[in-house]
Amino acid sequence: MTRYVECATNGAGLAPVPLRLFCFHHAGGGASMYRTWQRALGPHTSVWPVLLPGRERRRGEARFQELGPLIADMDAQLDEHATEPYAFFGHSMGALLAYRLACxxxxxxxxxPVALIVSGCTAPHLPPPLPSVDTLDDSALIRLLTGLGGLPAPILEFPALVSGMLPVIRDDLRVFADDRKNVQPPLPCPIHIFGGDADALVDELDLTAWQDCTTSGSEVRILPGDHFFLDRPDELFDHLRPLLRGYGKV
Known part of the structure; x- marks a missing residue:
């Protein structure tokens, strides 16, 4: 198994399932954000969370600060598992990673992938929605993340925890902002686009611009919540279950 993914099943042993779903986390996040997804989306989908270096079980590994080398490393590591049919899901930075890996x-x-599912992310050919992290000191970055819902108030009561998180978030945001001028040809797979109706970072126009990234159709769906509406994913699951079941029959 690669460093990026651990063994995943359909929740009922090692029986094959119709579709693998590779899930890419947001900046500063980890594979644990998808820990409930297998139960919610199975048994027709096998959920494969993708974990970047520098966090959780990969805490001791060097982090990436540039998009290109990270995508190349993921491609080499995940290639043997990216067999048909499979789909990509990514939230925020994870959406950009999923898209660039598909490209x-x-x-x-x-x-x-039979489909690309992106969530809470501006289209890849648009300017990054956040200021450069190199212009923000720790206090300014904390205020920015708190305003977006990325640092819940209880976490702020533990300064040592926040201090340990900030370097990871900074490197991830450097990746997120990197290589934006490298416009890719449209993909021949459909793109399904989700966003939150109270997202202060990504608006509906930012989401709609993803439609330029495919020649195979796309749709935008706005769900209740802010940038981190995945923290309460039940409504998203209601959309994903029939969508993924359909692709599993391809």
Whole structure:
């Protein structure tokens, strides 16, 4: 198994399932954010959370600060598991990673996902929605993240915990802002786009612009919540279950 994913099943042993769903986390996040997804989306979907270095079980590994090298490393590591049919889901930074990984696979003629599902992210050809982290001191970055809902108030009561999180978040946001001018050809797989109606970072126009990234159709759905509406994913699951079940029959 690669460093990026651990063994995943359909919740009923090792029986094959119709569709693998690779899930990419947001900046500063980890694979644990998807810990409830297998139960919610199974048994027709096998959920494969993708974990970047520098956090959780990969805490001791060096983090990436540039998008290109990270995508190349993920592509090499995940290739043997990206067999058809599979789909990508990514939230915020994770949406950009999923998209750019699909673009890299398209460019080299590898098997593509049957669908790309993106959430809470501006389209990749638009400017990054956040100021450069190199212009923000720790206090300013904390205020920015708190305003977006990325640092809940209880966490702020533990300064040592916040201090340990900030370097990871900074490096992830550098990745998120990197290489935005490298516009990719549209993908031949459909893109399903989700966003929160109270998201202060990404508006509906930012989401709609994803439609330029595919030649195979797209749709935008706005759900209740702010930028981190995935913290309460029940309504998202209601959309994903029939969507993924349909792709599992492809």
């Amino acid at each position: 890299r696979r398209h460019a080299r003629g590898a098997t593509l």
